[in-house]
Amino acid sequence: MDITPDAHVLWSAGFIKINETMVYTWIVMVVLVVGSWLITRRVTSGTKIPRWQNLLETLVNILRNQIRDISEQPPDRYLPFLGSLFIFILFANIMAPIPFYHSPTGSLSLTAALALCVFFSVPVYGIWKRGPIAYFKAYMEPVFFMAPLHLISEVSRTLSLALRLFGNVMSEGVMVAILLSLVPIILPVVFEMLGLLLGSIQAYIFFVLATVYIGAATSGAH
Protein backbone atom coordinates (compact mmCIF):
# COMPACT_ATOMS: atom_id res chain seq x y z
CA MET A 1 0.00 0.00 0.00
CA ASP A 2 1.25 3.46 -0.89
CA ILE A 3 1.05 5.98 1.89
CA THR A 4 2.14 9.00 -0.13
CA PRO A 5 1.61 10.13 -3.74
CA ASP A 6 5.34 10.88 -3.88
CA ALA A 7 6.03 7.26 -4.72
CA HIS A 8 4.27 7.36 -8.11
CA VAL A 9 6.74 8.76 -10.61
CA LEU A 10 4.86 9.58 -13.78
CA TRP A 11 7.72 10.89 -15.88
CA SER A 12 11.44 11.11 -15.31
CA ALA A 13 14.44 12.34 -17.25
CA GLY A 14 17.80 12.09 -15.52
CA PHE A 15 17.46 13.48 -12.02
CA ILE A 16 14.24 15.35 -12.84
CA LYS A 17 11.25 13.36 -11.67
CA ILE A 18 7.62 14.35 -12.07
CA ASN A 19 5.61 12.53 -9.42
CA GLU A 20 1.91 12.52 -8.62
CA THR A 21 2.24 15.13 -5.88
CA MET A 22 3.54 17.71 -8.36
CA VAL A 23 0.93 16.89 -10.99
CA TYR A 24 -1.97 17.15 -8.53
CA THR A 25 -0.52 20.36 -7.11
CA TRP A 26 -0.48 21.79 -10.63
CA ILE A 27 -4.07 20.64 -11.15
CA VAL A 28 -5.19 22.41 -7.98
CA MET A 29 -3.26 25.52 -9.03
CA VAL A 30 -4.89 25.47 -12.48
CA VAL A 31 -8.34 25.06 -10.94
CA LEU A 32 -7.75 27.96 -8.56
CA VAL A 33 -6.14 30.31 -11.09
CA VAL A 34 -8.54 29.63 -13.95
CA GLY A 35 -11.55 29.71 -11.60
CA SER A 36 -10.50 33.03 -10.10
CA TRP A 37 -9.78 34.44 -13.55
CA LEU A 38 -13.17 33.36 -14.90
CA ILE A 39 -14.98 34.83 -11.91
CA THR A 40 -13.12 38.13 -11.66
CA ARG A 41 -13.36 38.69 -15.42
CA ARG A 42 -16.86 40.11 -15.04
CA VAL A 43 -16.71 41.83 -11.65
CA THR A 44 -19.46 44.37 -11.08
CA SER A 45 -20.12 46.68 -8.16
CA GLY A 46 -23.87 47.13 -8.61
CA THR A 47 -26.56 45.99 -6.25
CA LYS A 48 -27.01 42.75 -8.20
CA ILE A 49 -23.73 40.85 -8.48
CA PRO A 50 -23.06 37.45 -10.11
CA ARG A 51 -23.34 34.53 -7.72
CA TRP A 52 -19.73 33.37 -8.15
CA GLN A 53 -18.51 36.86 -7.38
CA ASN A 54 -20.66 36.69 -4.27
CA LEU A 55 -18.89 33.45 -3.28
CA LEU A 56 -15.43 34.95 -3.70
CA GLU A 57 -16.38 38.16 -1.89
CA THR A 58 -17.74 36.14 1.03
CA LEU A 59 -14.56 34.06 1.18
CA VAL A 60 -12.25 37.07 1.09
CA ASN A 61 -14.40 38.87 3.63
CA ILE A 62 -14.33 35.94 6.06
CA LEU A 63 -10.55 35.61 5.69
CA ARG A 64 -10.03 39.35 6.27
CA ASN A 65 -12.19 39.31 9.39
CA GLN A 66 -10.40 36.25 10.74
CA ILE A 67 -6.96 37.75 10.17
CA ARG A 68 -8.09 41.02 11.79
CA ASP A 69 -9.52 39.18 14.81
CA ILE A 70 -6.52 36.93 15.34
CA SER A 71 -3.62 39.29 14.68
CA GLU A 72 -5.42 42.49 15.81
CA GLN A 73 -3.88 44.36 12.88
CA PRO A 74 -5.12 45.61 9.51
CA PRO A 75 -5.36 42.43 7.40
CA ASP A 76 -4.55 43.69 3.90
CA ARG A 77 -0.79 43.12 4.10
CA TYR A 78 -1.22 39.50 5.24
CA LEU A 79 -4.24 38.50 3.15
CA PRO A 80 -2.40 37.51 -0.07
CA PHE A 81 -0.09 35.03 1.65
CA LEU A 82 -2.38 33.60 4.33
CA GLY A 83 -5.46 33.57 2.14
CA SER A 84 -3.59 31.72 -0.61
CA LEU A 85 -2.41 29.14 1.93
CA PHE A 86 -5.97 28.59 3.17
CA ILE A 87 -7.62 28.39 -0.25
CA PHE A 88 -4.92 26.10 -1.65
CA ILE A 89 -5.06 23.63 1.25
CA LEU A 90 -8.86 23.77 1.32
CA PHE A 91 -9.21 22.93 -2.36
CA ALA A 92 -6.45 20.33 -2.25
CA ASN A 93 -8.37 18.60 0.56
CA ILE A 94 -11.96 18.87 -0.62
CA MET A 95 -11.17 17.68 -4.14
CA ALA A 96 -10.37 14.30 -2.56
CA PRO A 97 -13.62 12.48 -3.59
CA ILE A 98 -12.79 13.01 -7.28
CA PRO A 99 -11.69 9.65 -8.76
CA PHE A 100 -7.95 9.19 -9.48
CA TYR A 101 -7.16 12.30 -7.49
CA HIS A 102 -4.91 11.98 -4.46
CA SER A 103 -4.70 14.99 -2.25
CA PRO A 104 -1.19 16.45 -2.62
CA THR A 105 -1.33 17.53 1.03
CA GLY A 106 -1.01 13.83 1.87
CA SER A 107 2.64 14.07 0.90
CA LEU A 108 5.22 15.21 3.43
CA SER A 109 7.22 17.08 0.78
CA LEU A 110 4.32 19.43 -0.05
CA THR A 111 3.34 20.08 3.56
CA ALA A 112 6.99 20.66 4.45
CA ALA A 113 7.20 23.20 1.62
CA LEU A 114 4.10 25.02 2.91
CA ALA A 115 5.45 24.97 6.47
CA LEU A 116 8.80 26.34 5.23
CA CYS A 117 6.92 29.18 3.52
CA VAL A 118 5.40 30.04 6.90
CA PHE A 119 8.80 29.62 8.60
CA PHE A 120 10.46 32.15 6.29
CA SER A 121 7.52 34.53 6.10
CA VAL A 122 7.55 35.07 9.87
CA PRO A 123 10.91 36.95 9.98
CA VAL A 124 10.12 38.70 6.69
CA TYR A 125 6.87 40.13 8.03
CA GLY A 126 8.42 40.80 11.45
CA ILE A 127 11.37 42.74 10.02
CA TRP A 128 9.13 44.60 7.58
CA LYS A 129 6.78 45.66 10.36
CA ARG A 130 9.13 46.41 13.25
CA GLY A 131 12.61 46.70 11.78
CA PRO A 132 15.45 44.20 12.21
CA ILE A 133 16.68 45.48 15.57
CA ALA A 134 13.32 45.30 17.32
CA TYR A 135 12.56 41.98 15.67
CA PHE A 136 15.78 40.24 16.72
CA LYS A 137 15.59 41.84 20.13
CA ALA A 138 12.41 39.84 20.71
CA TYR A 139 14.59 36.70 20.61
CA MET A 140 16.52 38.01 23.60
CA GLU A 141 13.39 38.25 25.76
CA PRO A 142 13.28 37.91 28.71
CA VAL A 143 17.04 37.30 28.96
CA PHE A 144 19.62 36.83 26.22
CA PHE A 145 20.34 33.15 26.79
CA MET A 146 16.75 32.31 25.94
CA ALA A 147 17.57 32.87 22.25
CA PRO A 148 18.36 29.19 21.52
CA LEU A 149 15.03 28.18 23.02
CA HIS A 150 13.20 30.66 20.77
CA LEU A 151 15.04 29.22 17.77
CA ILE A 152 14.18 25.65 18.79
CA SER A 153 10.53 26.57 19.18
CA GLU A 154 10.49 28.15 15.70
CA VAL A 155 11.92 24.99 14.15
CA SER A 156 9.74 22.59 16.12
CA ARG A 157 6.53 24.46 15.36
CA THR A 158 7.40 24.40 11.66
CA LEU A 159 7.95 20.65 11.92
CA SER A 160 4.65 20.15 13.71
CA LEU A 161 2.84 22.33 11.15
CA ALA A 162 4.08 20.09 8.36
CA LEU A 163 3.54 16.81 10.20
CA ARG A 164 0.04 17.71 11.40
CA LEU A 165 -1.34 18.41 7.92
CA PHE A 166 0.48 15.41 6.42
CA GLY A 167 -0.58 13.05 9.20
CA ASN A 168 -4.24 14.04 9.09
CA VAL A 169 -4.65 13.84 5.32
CA MET A 170 -2.53 10.69 5.01
CA SER A 171 -4.35 8.93 7.86
CA GLU A 172 -7.64 9.73 6.15
CA GLY A 173 -6.40 8.11 2.94
CA VAL A 174 -5.06 5.05 4.76
CA MET A 175 -8.31 4.66 6.71
CA VAL A 176 -10.44 4.78 3.56
CA ALA A 177 -8.12 2.30 1.82
CA ILE A 178 -8.33 -0.16 4.73
CA LEU A 179 -12.12 0.22 4.91
CA LEU A 180 -12.44 -0.36 1.17
CA SER A 181 -10.77 -3.72 1.59
CA LEU A 182 -12.98 -4.65 4.56
CA VAL A 183 -16.40 -3.12 3.86
CA PRO A 184 -16.50 -1.98 0.23
CA ILE A 185 -20.07 -0.59 0.40
CA ILE A 186 -21.54 2.52 2.08
CA LEU A 187 -19.13 2.83 5.02
CA PRO A 188 -16.23 4.32 3.01
CA VAL A 189 -18.65 7.02 1.81
CA VAL A 190 -19.29 8.07 5.40
CA PHE A 191 -15.56 8.23 6.02
CA GLU A 192 -15.06 10.25 2.84
CA MET A 193 -17.58 12.76 4.19
CA LEU A 194 -15.76 12.82 7.51
CA GLY A 195 -12.59 13.37 5.49
CA LEU A 196 -14.12 16.44 3.81
CA LEU A 197 -14.92 17.90 7.22
CA LEU A 198 -11.46 17.09 8.60
CA GLY A 199 -9.80 18.49 5.47
CA SER A 200 -11.60 21.82 5.84
CA ILE A 201 -10.77 21.96 9.55
CA GLN A 202 -7.11 21.19 8.83
CA ALA A 203 -6.98 23.97 6.23
CA TYR A 204 -8.52 26.36 8.75
CA ILE A 205 -6.10 25.26 11.49
CA PHE A 206 -3.07 25.69 9.23
CA PHE A 207 -4.32 29.16 8.33
CA VAL A 208 -5.01 30.14 11.95
CA LEU A 209 -1.63 28.89 13.18
CA ALA A 210 0.22 30.72 10.40
CA THR A 211 -1.73 33.87 11.28
CA VAL A 212 -0.91 33.46 14.97
CA TYR A 213 2.82 33.02 14.26
CA ILE A 214 2.97 36.01 11.91
CA GLY A 215 0.80 38.10 14.20
CA ALA A 216 3.07 37.33 17.15
CA ALA A 217 6.18 38.27 15.17
CA THR A 218 4.70 41.56 13.95
CA SER A 219 3.16 42.67 17.23
CA GLY A 220 6.19 41.84 19.36
CA ALA A 221 4.53 39.29 21.65
CA HIS A 222 6.63 36.19 21.01
Added chain:
Amino acid sequence: MDAIGIIGLTSLAVAGLTIAIGAIAPAMAQAKSITQALASIAQQPDEAGTISRTLFVGLAMIESLAIYCFVISIIVIFVNPFWNVVSGG
Protein backbone atom coordinates in the same frame (compact mmCIF):
# COMPACT_ATOMS: atom_id res chain seq x y z
CA MET B 1 12.99 -17.27 15.22
CA ASP B 2 15.08 -15.70 12.48
CA ALA B 3 15.89 -12.01 12.15
CA ILE B 4 13.01 -11.17 9.80
CA GLY B 5 10.52 -12.77 12.18
CA ILE B 6 11.87 -10.89 15.19
CA ILE B 7 11.86 -7.58 13.35
CA GLY B 8 8.35 -8.13 12.00
CA LEU B 9 7.01 -9.14 15.40
CA THR B 10 8.55 -6.22 17.23
CA SER B 11 7.55 -3.76 14.50
CA LEU B 12 3.89 -4.74 14.60
CA ALA B 13 3.78 -4.88 18.39
CA VAL B 14 5.51 -1.53 18.75
CA ALA B 15 3.29 0.09 16.11
CA GLY B 16 0.15 -1.07 17.90
CA LEU B 17 1.44 -0.04 21.30
CA THR B 18 2.57 3.34 19.98
CA ILE B 19 -0.86 4.30 18.70
CA ALA B 20 -2.65 2.72 21.68
CA ILE B 21 -0.65 4.41 24.40
CA GLY B 22 -0.11 7.58 22.41
CA ALA B 23 -3.84 8.15 21.94
CA ILE B 24 -4.63 8.08 25.67
CA ALA B 25 -3.11 11.35 26.79
CA PRO B 26 -4.33 13.45 23.80
CA ALA B 27 -7.83 12.00 24.26
CA MET B 28 -7.94 13.03 27.89
CA ALA B 29 -6.49 16.44 27.10
CA GLN B 30 -8.97 17.05 24.30
CA ALA B 31 -11.87 15.98 26.49
CA LYS B 32 -10.74 18.37 29.19
CA SER B 33 -10.36 21.31 26.83
CA ILE B 34 -13.72 20.68 25.15
CA THR B 35 -15.58 20.50 28.46
CA GLN B 36 -13.91 23.69 29.61
CA ALA B 37 -14.73 25.46 26.34
CA LEU B 38 -18.37 24.34 26.48
CA ALA B 39 -18.66 25.58 30.05
CA SER B 40 -17.17 28.91 29.00
CA ILE B 41 -19.57 29.22 26.05
CA ALA B 42 -22.49 28.42 28.36
CA GLN B 43 -21.37 31.19 30.68
CA GLN B 44 -20.55 33.76 27.99
CA PRO B 45 -22.41 33.01 24.74
CA ASP B 46 -21.26 36.33 23.28
CA GLU B 47 -17.66 35.14 23.21
CA ALA B 48 -18.51 31.88 21.42
CA GLY B 49 -16.57 32.86 18.28
CA THR B 50 -13.32 33.60 20.08
CA ILE B 51 -13.65 30.61 22.39
CA SER B 52 -14.34 28.14 19.61
CA ARG B 53 -11.49 29.49 17.47
CA THR B 54 -9.06 29.16 20.36
CA LEU B 55 -10.52 25.73 21.06
CA PHE B 56 -9.87 24.60 17.49
CA VAL B 57 -6.28 25.79 17.60
CA GLY B 58 -5.74 24.11 20.96
CA LEU B 59 -7.31 20.89 19.75
CA ALA B 60 -5.02 20.96 16.73
CA MET B 61 -2.01 21.41 18.98
CA ILE B 62 -3.08 18.49 21.16
CA GLU B 63 -4.01 16.36 18.21
CA SER B 64 -0.60 16.77 16.67
CA LEU B 65 0.78 14.64 19.54
CA ALA B 66 -1.46 11.77 18.51
CA ILE B 67 -0.54 12.42 14.88
CA TYR B 68 3.16 12.08 15.75
CA CYS B 69 2.44 8.68 17.25
CA PHE B 70 0.48 7.71 14.15
CA VAL B 71 3.28 8.83 11.84
CA ILE B 72 5.80 6.86 13.91
CA SER B 73 3.70 3.70 13.74
CA ILE B 74 3.15 4.14 9.98
CA ILE B 75 6.92 4.53 9.55
CA VAL B 76 7.56 1.42 11.63
CA ILE B 77 5.12 -0.64 9.58
CA PHE B 78 5.59 0.61 6.03
CA VAL B 79 9.04 2.17 5.75
CA ASN B 80 10.88 0.34 8.51
CA PRO B 81 14.60 1.13 8.13
CA PHE B 82 15.57 -2.32 9.45
CA TRP B 83 13.77 -4.27 6.74
CA ASN B 84 16.40 -3.52 4.13
CA VAL B 85 19.17 -4.69 6.45
CA VAL B 86 17.84 -8.21 6.83
CA SER B 87 16.10 -8.63 3.47
CA GLY B 88 19.22 -7.39 1.64
CA GLY B 89 17.26 -4.86 -0.45
